[in-house]
Amino acid sequence: MKPMSKIVRTVAASIGWFVFVFGIYVIVHGHLTPGGGFQGGAVMATGVALLIVAYGGWSAEKCVRKERLPVFESAGLLTFILLAFGGAFLGVTFFFNFLANKGGLFGDTLPVGINPGIFNSAGVIPLMNMGVGMEVLAGISLILFAMFYGTKKVREGTCLADNEKKEEDA
Amino acid sequence: MSWTEHAPILIIAAPLLVSFAIPLLERIDYRVRNAAAVASLVFSIWMVLIVLHKIWVSGPVVYVFGAKSAFLPLPSGFKFPVRIMFEIDHMSAFMALSGSIAATVGVIYSWAFIREKEGGLGKYYSLFLLMSVGMLGMELTGDAFNFFVFLEIASIASFGLIAYRREDPASVEASFKYMIVSTIGAIFVLVAIGFLYGRYDALNMAYIAKHMKLGIVERVAFVLLVVSLAMKAGAVPMHMWVSDAYGRAPAAVTATLVSVSQASLYGLFRVMFSMFGVTMNNHFGGWMLIIFGLLSMFIGVTMAMVQKDIKRLMAYHAISQTGYMLLGVGVGLAVLDNPVALKSYGLAAMTGGIFHIMNHAMYKGLLFLTAGAIFYRLRTFNLNEMGGLARKMKYTTIYFIIGAAAIAGLPPFNGFASKLIIYESVYKFNPLLSVVAMVVSVLTLASFVKVFHSAFLGPEISKVKNVREVPRSMVIGMGVMAVICVLFGLFPGMVVKYLAGPAAASLVNHTAYISSVIGGGM
Amino acid sequence: MFYDLHYITIVFLIALGIYAVMFQHNLIKIAIGIDILESGANLLLIVLGYRNGGVAPIFTMAPQGKTMVLPTPQALTLTAIVIGLATTALMLSLIVMLYRHYGTLDTREIRRLKG
């Protein structure tokens, strides 16, 4: 995919950061306002899609360092499942919320009923949100890149079956 | 308080953890990655055995996620379960044992079978583990929506794995076909779960079963669940995906895919017995299963007779063997409300059907693996291009004979044991059904004699001259399944007493299933 | 027996999805049909959990004295949406792969497997 015109690229560069920041906001406030890991991750992946559309796949790939995305994805998922394991081995059962209402990190108690919200509450939930957010960002970006390559080959007319025939002949 | 208390969840969590870590592990070395995959599944088998022991000692095991106590489904003051829970009785543990063994064999076999130069091996192993996780999760969970989630994990992982050899257009097409059928099935499962949620405001299967009042909505949900799960299990009116998907997936995947479809079969039985068995007219449901079973048996075997492709032939036999399970369990369901008949032959029929599930996973897995071994050396599935393999591939030939004898129901192997139980007990219910089952068995034998003759006997064709035995990991993988086939055939009494019999009894006894969550009597 | 527009819409969406899968010959249209089917199922879950005059079940700065809608269907729908996304992504990539092999999207021309 070729880069688009200079206007589009400039606008994408300036809007892209806002998209990322908004995604992070949605993720870290998942326990207080509508949103969470999946939604925020999807928002951030939209930013990656914007980069691909505006700058073309090659530049976007360098910008987000595609080769590190699988590691990022695994790291997010491992955060999630290890927190769940933490429930089993630091707390009582798998997925036990072992940080909530204990004080310390995300451990404040909430007043029951309508309130303005306390950021430092909810135990493992914000941490899990972050893990899932990382996973969704990396995962959807990887899907986008993979599809970018896949469709590119279709447009260039390189049919897979033909390539293999050539390989066999050679 | 020891860590084995968490055994029910470790069955799922260990392979899941490894599959998440594989993108990191494969940066170290490919051997680390493969060893971790094998180790996690072996660990799963071990955990299943621990859970099985616990069930023998003290009845169904419940594990509640995130609660203050893992084994207390209803803390004092609660009238309904709010959290997801695993509910493992003999039937679940039996299925999980069979599934985890099949998955372990599949991974061991893949070590040599999938060559490094084909690429994407890290993804292959991750997907394989995820498929196993989905299968095990479906079998262990006690929550309807959780069942749907695991159903989707198992099916999405298997779409990817079927299309692993994407250079072959037919495998991509098979994957797409399976995807359409399976996604529609899964969506209707979701719709049915939504219906039940709307009526009872609960997602726990035992709670729904206890409070079931049979109205129009429940009947609609029942039909949707039964049809879509039968579709995913490959029963006949909806069987068109089976031959393609089984025929085109890599052999190691196919061997496990058999167990994955059986997990849907387990879901079908769970819905019919535990969720709706309390209130439904079981005679109707039982005959529904019997008719599904008869059609599957007959159409599967007749389609298999005409195939030239060895894996497609085996896939049609898989449909036909699914019919036996449906027949056995269907007879049990049909007489569920009649205690005398249930005691004299119903329970035996179910035991036979359930025993056949595990036998099928083993011998059909073995047969698919031998087909894969042939493909590994010859790069073809076409029966006409094979011949005289018996002299070159000794182990594969022996394994094929064991598998073929087991599927045809010849005496010293496991297929004979379960089929004999089915024939005997079904004969008391309705002699005609038993006769049909025997005829199908004879046709199966004929079909496999033909395959054996054309692939392993006869003159060596030019392609076969340089063939050697397959690598060691494949021999080991096939060997495990062959040993299980022989052992189950030699000691069927033990298996029926300790595994299949209690599993059938736990399906029939839906009161125990419900009261292990809700507590107290009905 | 009372029919409501919401319920009729759900049934209509599901039937539309099945129609698209059964009658269309274009792979992309089949994929769209499956997505419509998924939307129908998601809408069903959400509709089942609505309470008249309810607000979203979030306590941060919630309006006083209002009931809240049932939260479970919303969580279930979130899961179902992500699953739908995953299915769609894989389905589209399979379609791209089929197009690479056959050079067409018409199901009548992509028939290598029979029976």
Place this chain on the structure above:
Amino acid sequence: MKIGVKIAIVLLLFSFLLMGLGFMHQYGVPLKSSMDDYFIKHAQEETATNNVVTSIVFDYRGFDTLGEASVLFTAVLGVVMIFREAGKK
């Protein structure tokens, strides 16, 4: 498949689902809501979360979410595996 059979299947499904939903509770008035009322009442003290939906997604039904994350992971693996370049890891 004949076109008549297809039409019959679609119409059958349509009427079947319509029949089922016709006997569902009236829109906006859930038949039972005991489990959900429990969540709304106790989510704040048990999980210290203002957003009840998040507390269900990550705490009460956290295991579903783990499954959901794995589904997405599975799809990513599948897509990347299908578009892999031959001979590469």
